[in-house]
Amino acid sequence: MAQIVIADVDVYDPGIGGTRTLRFATQSYTTGPTDTPANTFYDGRIQQPANISRTCFSDAKTTGRTQIGYGDMVLVNNDGALDSLLAYSFAGRAITIKLGVVAPNSNRVPTWVTVIKGTMEQAELSWQKVTIRVRDRQQDVAKPLQQVRYAGSNTLLGGVLNGLEGVANDLKGKPKPQVFGRVFNVAPPQVNTDRRIYQVHAGSALSALLAAYDRGAPLTAGAVYSSQADMEANAPTAGQYRVWNDATAGCSVRLGSAPTGTVTVDAVQGAAVTNRTVGQLYSQILQAAGISPSDINSADITALDAAAPYEAGVYAPYDQDITALELLDTLCASVGAWYGCDASGVFRIGQIAVPSGAAVGTITATDILKIERVSSRDPGVGIPAWKMKIGYQRIYSVQNDLTAAVIDARKAYLAEEYRRVESSDASVKTANLTSPELEFLTVLASASDAAAEADRRLAIYKVRRDMYQLTIRVDAPLAAALDIGKIVTLQVARFGMSAGKNFLVIGIRTNMRGYQFDLTLWG
Template identity: 40%
Template sequence: MSSDWMYLAEIDAWNPATPGVETLRFGSTGYVTTPSETPANAYYEPRIKQPALYRFDAGVGKNTSRGGYGELVLANPDRGLDGYVNYGFDGRALRLLAGPVGSAYSALTVLLRGTCLGVTWERSTVSIRIRDRQEELNKPLQTTKYGGTNSLPAGIDGVADDLKGRVKPLLYGTVLNVAPPCVNTSRLIYQLHDAALQAVTAVYDNGVALTAGATYADQATMEATAPSAGGYRVWLAGGMVRLGSSPAGPITADASEGSSAALRYPGSLLNRIALKAGLTAGEISSADVSALDTACPYECGVFLGDETATATALDTVLAAGYGFWYFDAAGILRCNALTAPTGAPVLTLEEYGILELDRTASGSGDNGLPVKVLNLKYARNGSVQTSVAGAVTAARREWLKLEYRTVTVTDSAVATKHLLAPTLDWETPIVSAANAATELTRLQGLICVRRDTLRVTTRIPDALAATIGTVVRVKVPRLGYDAGRDFRVIGIEQDAIRDRITLTLWG
């Protein structure tokens, strides 16, 4: 570590003796906050040996945002930390701050706000494994389950032999032909969403559309009043439908939540999913949500009928903009559609400040080349059906056989220049053909052209402004960068013990 640069770590841990959470404080050098600072008069014991080898990959083009991870190593030759061996660290918060030696606490930069995964006690060191806040979202979004408490013919909670212990479905945006569970087999009641719906536009029995009746005002009316034979009625507040006749085959439905099309855009869906996962409104970047909806004004939909992780649900939503999500150093959930690097760069890296520079790809394909053929998939069929009732039209039969509709573009210039240019199949939650065509054109301009991916290493103090999604300019007399080329930051590796940071840049 540089002698003119210091690191502070703040680690929450459960003290079983108190019992309660304590904040443990350590530094790469001894440090004490002033009486007027918050925290006041806090002492940071000089034990940091390795201030977190840390790596984050936005997962651009992989439809998987990959949380950051790393390790903080504390010196323990005197066994002074052994008193914490019974403390609980896993799942607790950790912050890493940095700045010039002697800086005021308020002037320090937060490099990382993460979660402790566990602690390894070694001969003369203590190693703390770290993940960023994405770790908190690698657990099921839906935790509410059916109790199996129906006393048939009454109830909407299933019975012990069918739904007990199964999670209730969640529906965000607009979905097509999804299969809801039957929550009352006597009264033929099915649940599409564990909350209110905006509309149920169609219900199908083995592919045949049923006739819609008037909506129900409440659960009691729904249970007491059956629809007409061959029809269905909806209780929107409960996210349920009731059939008027025993089904001949699988029951599926088209449905929407969100009171307007704009509330079914990807940013708005991400916001509601994150709130459902337990984040507060203040922990979600409202500016990013609005920017995502502006960049990708597409009606989308996600149906979750099992114990899907929140992270997976967010990945599905962000596929609408070839995008990614992450938590920033302040612990705020951020989201971005991938866009070309435009606007003023937050920093310019020139040859004198670059320690290493490697161009690892010249395109966004999985082999590092521009994409030749782009197949964008949309209008997901939630229940693929190959055997349906005879009354189903030929066109509908063909629709039901496929999971997605597809729009395609072939870039002849790329195909001519790059004989090994790949094909990309990109699955999205976009609903309409018009929106899919718009996104196809947008993506063609992003990934069917030369897009360099660089790994650039510099000193941490020289690159603190470079965070995920920001624009960085590289200006060196090679690779055509003489006048400078702009890139978007899509990955960060911090090696604080060597005061180095490696940026993965795309542009």
């Protein structure tokens, strides 16, 4: 089979004051009248296609931080014909790379597979080549989530500060906080020191501010405010707090007395538990980071909600520039989920689970160029675990300096960042004398949900799981179907797989020169 790689590269051209699309291929090529785009020339300058690598997690792991994939596309420029690209801006612009295969008896009409739809860093031009680093779209969320900052513009009127923006020497330039789901004991910024006003959440109304505390002691809720002016004009009575919750300004709370220590709150964003699952919060965070809902796979979220309908919550504080990527890592780890972008640039999410259901294809010995069984780098290095511990109900402000009014049970609660549940099977130690105990920290809200997750993970990790890394040559249909999170059947005459065994694809790297895929399989 003959093959060709083409690339559509969007750049900003200052000469026209807008974007244009540059088109390159591994050999000069003109599309047909039914192609998109039709009857269009692609300059045969691709020396090295961008071999994209994407994994659910880091190498040989089924837990941890989801990895971003990228590769370099190299264009030939010996003749200097591409020197003009130096004036163009590539950074953050879109690139689409497709692999075309011309099968026998196809009248030389390629079958196209989109290998990557991503973005780019700025191109590097040398004397003989142009190098373009291609980025997975996941990189789009590796930036500070909250772009709205405190202005530090509170004004002094009648000897008292007015406004909710802080002043130059406390909050100016710091990100405004955001709540996703249900969070416990977060410490909001004091946005008006004279009026003892704290902002819990910016940009939209909270579903509820559940409680407020001063140095660990609960305060009494007063009547809600009707407006910012109402809040600034009318103080609560001593020992109380009152809330102003606004659809655009967010949620703020004013205290009736000067606090004796750290002020914290419990808060909820999302009208019902079904709005506060990991799947729903994943979508909300992506959208807060600027990702269009149409670029988020809704079927994945529905499937994850069914598998893990648990209430969760994460908090973007005011005192650090936390990225959407960091929040997503924390959130998805709570239910053993991976996330990333597929070849078409759509954000996907799925749960690491024992492979079940229909496979997208079968890989046999005739497809395999190289195969190796590899050792797990998960906690416990792949030895079946007999006990699973899950941390849940994270508190964001651990406190030990508390008022005398705080009861002992709450003192113990505030001294630990997480509560914990366990699930165990002592019989695992019969065959595995060094069977480990594994622990995972989550942002799940309830003990019952954490217990269910502990049971689920124990069922996965108390049994030996296998991992393989292999290089295969595939046809166009299988190439189009392969992606992280997909299930494939591996059928080889080794390790009891003569009849075939299903595996989850947890890593994939494309080699478009040889129409090869490097896969990491787990199951």
